[in-house]
Amino acid sequence: DAKTTQPPSMDCAEGRAANLPCNHSTISGNEYVYWYRQIHSQGPQYIIHGLKNNETNEMASLIITEDRKSSTLILPHATLRDTAVYYCIAGGGAQKLVFGQGTRLTINP
Amino acid sequence: GAVVSQHPSWVICKSGTSVKIECRSLDFQATTMFWYRQFPKQSLMLMATSNEGSKATYEQGVEKDKFLINHASLTLSTLTVTSAHPEDSSFYICSAPSRPNNYGYTFGSGTRLTVV
Numbered sequence: 001d002a003k004t005t006q007p008p009s010m011d012c013a014e015g016r017a018a019n020l021p022c023n024h025s026t027i028s029g030n031e032y033v034y035w036y037r038q039i040h041s042q043g044p045q046y047i048i049h050g051l052k053n054n055e056t057n058e059m060a061s062l063i064i065t066e067d068r069k070s071s072t073l074i075l076p077h078a079t080l081r082d083t084a085v086y087y088c089i090a091g092g093g094a095q096k097l098v099f100g101q102g103t104r105l106t107i108n109p
Numbered sequence: 110g111a112v113v114s115q116h117p118s119w120v121i122c123k124s125g126t127s128v129k130i131e132c133r134s135l136d137f138q139a140t141t142m143f144w145y146r147q148f149p150k151q152s153l154m155l156m157a158t159s160n161e162g163s164k165a166t167y168e169q170g171v172e173k174d175k176f177l178i179n180h181a182s183l184t185l186s187t188l189t190v191t192s193a194h195p196e197d198s199s200f201y202i203c204s205a206p207s208r209p210n211n212y213g214y215t216f217g218s219g220t221r222l223t224v225v
Contacts, residue, residue, distance in 0.1 A: 034214070043115070043202050043216035044153070087152070096143055097204070097214055099153040 004088045009104040018075040020103050022088030025069040032092035033064060035073045037084040038102075044087065047073065078107045111137050111207030115217025122193055122224055130188045130220045132203030138183035139205035144176075147200040147219075159186040193224040 005023040012018040024033060032051050036044040048055055048062045050071075055062040061074040075082055087102040112135040122128050132142055140161045145153040157178055158166040165178035175197075177189040186205075190197055200219050207215040 036216075038153075041200065041219070041221065043113075043218045044204075046213055046215065049213065096155055096158055098155055099145075101152050 004090055004100045006086070006088055006100060006103045008101065009106070011106050011108055012075075012078050014080060014107050014109050015077055018078040018082065018105060018107070020073040020075075020086050020088075020105065021070065022073070023070045024088070024090040027068055027090045030092075031090045033062065033068075033071050034087075034089045034092065034097065035060070035062065036087045036089065037082075037105075038087065039084045047086075049092070080107050080109060083107045111205075111213070111215040113139075113203060113205055113207070113215045113217040115203055115220055117220055118218060119221040120223070122222070124194055124224055125192055127189055127191045128193055128222060130190075130201055130203075130222075132186045132188070132205075132217050134184045134205050134207070134215075137205075137207055139186070139207070140183060141206060142180060142186040143204045143214075144178065144186075144188050145202045145204065147202060153202060156188075161186075190222065193222070195224045198222055198224045 032049050034049040035047040038044045048060050050062045064071045083106050085102040085104050087099050089097050091097050114133045114135050116131045142159040144156045146156050147153045155168050156171045159178045159180040161180045167173045180186040200221055202219045203217040204214050
């Protein structure tokens with residue numbers, strides 16, 4: 001599995017867009033980019049994933065660079081409930097997901 | 110949507126006893142499940158891959174005789190922590206690939222184990 005690098009922490013104002021970067025420069029051609037988040041003492045929650053095209057769902061948007069070496073998760077209108085640890089993971093194909101340290105996102109009122 | 114049910118959500122046990130944690134896929138079949146452990150303020154650490162009908166695959170450094178994994182059916186995997194010690198106190202989480210067409214994964218809600 002490709003290793004990912006994320007900033008350890010970020011802050012964002014409530015109502016603003018939160019942009020969380022992730023570097024996955026060693027990602028292989030068949031590996032997806034997954035984003036999960038974990039709120040304290042709960043299991044990780046799926047947010048979005050993609051292979052090479054940008055993706056959008058009801059929760060977020062995922063922007064993947066053309067060379068696939070990095071991506072950005074966008075929460076368009078952050079709320080206080082979006083405060084969590086966000087994990088970017090490269091992998092997939094029903095193979096094991098290996099978590100990095102993630103980004104602790106704090107949404108401030 | 111795909112749901113993974115994990116039970117119990119928390120358990121307290123005495124040192125030397127064994128604890129079983131169950132992970133069930135409620136609306137899909139899972140030939141593979143993954144078990145993670147998470148210590149406070151740390152990330153999830155993969156412990157093992159559970160395979161239906163065959164032996165589990167353990168990550169390096171994980172004692173297979175201490176963390177017994179059984180995947181007896183397509184919807185149930187169990188993790189048994191044998192002869193538990195206080196250092197085994199942790200948050201245990203299971204996961205399963207839940208979207209065969211695009212490889213999403215669903216996680217259980219986790220089990221908080223405290224060994225006293």
